[in-house]
Amino acid sequence: MCGIVGYTGGRDAYPIVIKGLKRLEYRGYDSTGVALAGPSLRVYKKKGKVASLEESIVRKELGGSTGIGHTRWATHGEPSDRNAHPHLSASGQLAMIHNGIIENYSQLKQELLSKGYQFKSDTDTEVLLNFIEEIKHNNACSLEEAIRIALKRVTGAYVILLIDQDMPDTIIAARKGSPLVIGVGQGEHFLGSDASPMLEYTKEVVYVNDYELAIVKPQELVLKNLGNERLTPYVQKLDIELAAIEKGGYEHFMLKEIFEQPKTIFDCLRGRLHAEDGTITLSGIEQHSEALQKANRIVMIACGTSWHAGLTAEYIFEECCRLNVEVEYASEFRYRNPVIHPGDIVLAISQSGETADTLVAIENAKSKGAIILGVVNVVGSSIARMSHAGAYTHAGPEIGVASTKAFTAQLAVLTMIAFKIAQLRNSISPERLSLLLHELESIPAKVEKILSNIEPIQQIAKQYAQARDFLYLGRGYNFPIALEGALKLKEISYIHAEGYPAAEMKHGPIALVDDQLPVVVVATKDSYHEKVLSNMQEIRARKGRVIGIVTEEDQAAIELCEAYLAVPAADEMLAPLLNVIPLQLLAYYIGIEKGCDVDKPRNLAKSVTVE
Numbered sequence: 222m223c224g225i226v227g228y229t230g231g232r233d234a235y236p237i238v239i240k241g242l243k244r245l246e247y248r249g250y251d252s253t254g255v256a257l258a259g260p261s262l263r264v265y266k267k268k269g270k271v272a273s274l275e276e277s278i279v280r281k282e283l284g285g286s287t288g289i290g291h292t293r294w295a296t297h298g299e300p301s302d303r304n305a306h307p308h309l310s311a312s313g314q315l316a317m318i319h320n321g322i323i324e325n326y327s328q329l330k331q332e333l334l335s336k337g338y339q340f341k342s343d344t345d346t347e348v349l350l351n352f353i354e355e356i357k358h359n360n361a362c363s364l365e366e367a368i369r370i371a372l373k374r375v376t377g378a379y380v381i382l383l384i385d386q387d388m389p390d391t392i393i394a395a396r397k398g399s400p401l402v403i404g405v406g407q408g409e410h411f412l413g414s415d416a417s418p419m420l421e422y423t424k425e426v427v428y429v430n431d432y433e434l435a436i437v438k439p440q441e442l443v444l445k446n447l448g449n450e451r452l453t454p455y456v457q458k459l460d461i462e463l464a465a466i467e468k469g470g471y472e473h474f475m476l477k478e479i480f481e482q483p484k485t486i487f488d489c490l491r492g493r494l495h496a497e498d499g500t501i502t503l504s505g506i507e508q509h510s511e512a513l514q515k516a517n518r519i520v521m522i523a524c525g526t527s528w529h530a531g532l533t534a535e536y537i538f539e540e541c542c543r544l545n546v547e548v549e550y551a552s553e554f555r556y557r558n559p560v561i562h563p564g565d566i567v568l569a570i571s572q573s574g575e576t577a578d579t580l581v582a583i584e585n586a587k588s589k590g591a592i593i594l595g596v597v598n599v600v601g602s603s604i605a606r607m608s609h610a611g612a613y614t615h616a617g618p619e620i621g622v623a624s625t626k627a628f629t630a631q632l633a634v635l636t637m638i639a640f641k642i643a644q645l646r647n648s649i650s651p652e653r654l655s656l657l658l659h660e661l662e663s664i665p666a667k668v669e670k671i672l673s674n675i676e677p678i679q680q681i682a683k684q685y686a687q688a689r690d691f692l693y694l695g696r697g698y699n700f701p702i703a704l705e706g707a708l709k710l711k712e713i714s715y716i717h718a719e720g721y722p723a724a725e726m727k728h729g730p731i732a733l734v735d736d737q738l739p740v741v742v743v744a745t746k747d748s749y750h751e752k753v754l755s756n757m758q759e760i761r762a763r764k765g766r767v768i769g770i771v772t773e774e775d776q777a778a779i780e781l782c783e784a785y786l787a788v789p790a791a792d793e794m795l796a797p798l799l800n801v802i803p804l805q806l807l808a809y810y811i812g813i814e815k816g817c818d819v820d821k822p823r824n825l826a827k828s829v830t831v832e
């Protein structure tokens with residue numbers, strides 16, 4: 222979490238840095254700050270979002286063609302002006318921003334305190350900065366050398382950007398575990414946590430790797446490892462258009478991204494799914510055909526919404542591939558001693574490709590000899606680069622903090638991977654596969670149909686927005702969809718919501734049911750339909766308020782609902798791709814009813830680069 226931006230070149234740095242920070246606010250928005258170099262080193266920072274900083278510094282001196290900026294998701298120290306980045310070193314000579322956590326900061330702080338250092342903030346960042354300055358003084362060395370020495374003592378994750386008052390056209394950057402992209406322009410360079418701050422200026426970027434140091438000047442980019450050896454920057458061409466990261470007329474990114482889903486699912490299937498000849502092309506997966514044919518099990522690791530995509534896929538994999546599947550929270554997996562054998566298949570699922578827990582879990586599995594297949598959205602991200610192979614989800618940049626289009630794209634890719642493996646293992650009949658491939662092809666149009674009738678969703682949102690709690694129920698393929706629906710509501714509207722397997726309701730949650738409790742039941746037609754209808758009866762018998770997600774014209778289900786949202790009929794294996802859409806919209810419109818900042822819900826961040 223935390224977003225970092227930097228610029229050095231011939232233009233004014235401030236507007237570029239501020240604009241870049243706005244694009245990176247999805248990574249955290251507890252406080253914002255900038256440092257500008259020129260005749261003097263100036264730092265401006267403020268608690269709150271980028272807009273608060275802008276308002277507070279209208280009359281300040283904002284010139285200078287080198288600058289760094291930070292948008293924070295607080296870890297060490299409450300959100301406040303004084304804990305905001307950039308931090309200044311004790312001498313006032315250096316300014317630094319940081320994304321990540323310095324785990325041994327308290328040990329370093331003790332060392333510095335014993336030498337008489339005083340701290341203005343509660344952050345680990347200020348400790349690292351002064352540690353660097355102390356080394357620079359003691360060793361009478363360059364800043365670059367001091368950073369190298371300091372980083373060898375540091376444990377944890379970081380991207381740091383530093384400016385030295387004596388080198389006003391230089392930014393020094395280093396990374397381990399948190400993302401850093403450098404944009405290469407004509408006589409100028411841009412730095413960012415992702416490529417979005419630099420999109421309108423350049424498409425040429427360098428992804429900095431762990432344990433690398435970049436010395437960035439307008440005309441020069443020097444990349445080194447921590448051993449001071451020069452590396453050749455690998456310049457790649459970005460394939461993202463500016464429009465992809467703008468709202469394009471929608472009130473919020475979340476709404477835009479929900480509405481993009483017919484296209485994102487289509488893009489994800491394009492060139493891979495060939496329903497007519499009954500084949501799927503997934504070149505990354507095909508590289509490991511032999512291992513997939515022989516595999517006894519697949520382990521999926523992910524966090525948050527990506528974990529829900531994995532959980533939904535588990536049902537599909539088991540059904541089609543007759544494989545044992547385990548879906549693990551990366552944060553749990555990393556601290557266990559999981560049983561992984563050489564050649565085991567691990568599927569890592571991540572929108573950002575930067576989630577710290579998922580990254581470490583992958584390292585863990587890799588060290589035990591697993592084959593890592595990544596299902597990742599952000600091209601060139603750490604997880605994409607760490608995986609042996611994989612399949613991108615091609616959903617385009619997702620800016621709204623609550624994941625929507627990335628989820629359906631993950632599910633579409635995972636479904637194709639399952640079908641591919643099933644074909645390799647001969648565990649599905651060609652007739653059934655052909656039917657499923659045709660059905661999958663028809664999903665974008667069905668999503669489009671759901672999105673063409675949002676009025677009932679808006680009405681239901683109005684009707685139920687004041688509820689204190691929500692229960693979400695689903696069974697089989699739709700159980701993870703109930704979890705995802707509840708997660709969306711919690712994230713966006715701050716209403717407590719719980720997802721549960723429908724049949725488990727009677728073992729606990731039924732005690733919560735009264736005439737106040739809305740119970741969202743995902744009740745589309747599938748093998749468990751009759752059972753789920755019985756659960757709806759049970760809720761009604763206790764005066765619970767059933768909101769059904771039902772198949773169009775399913776009168777039996779509709780009659781059991783106080784309110785309902787209809788979706789087109791689909792094979793039960795693919796229905797989750799449809800059923801989640803009204804749940805995303807319901808959360809969105811309830812959030813709007815409640816006046817919440819749906820794109821930037823409190824306390825959350827999109828890319829969780831701390832554990």
Ligand code: G6P
Binds near residue numbers: 827
């Ligand atoms: C955060 C985001 C979620 C996301 C999760 C995992 O919590 O707010 O939307 O699902 O991280 O992120 P990843 O990028 O690995 O999918």
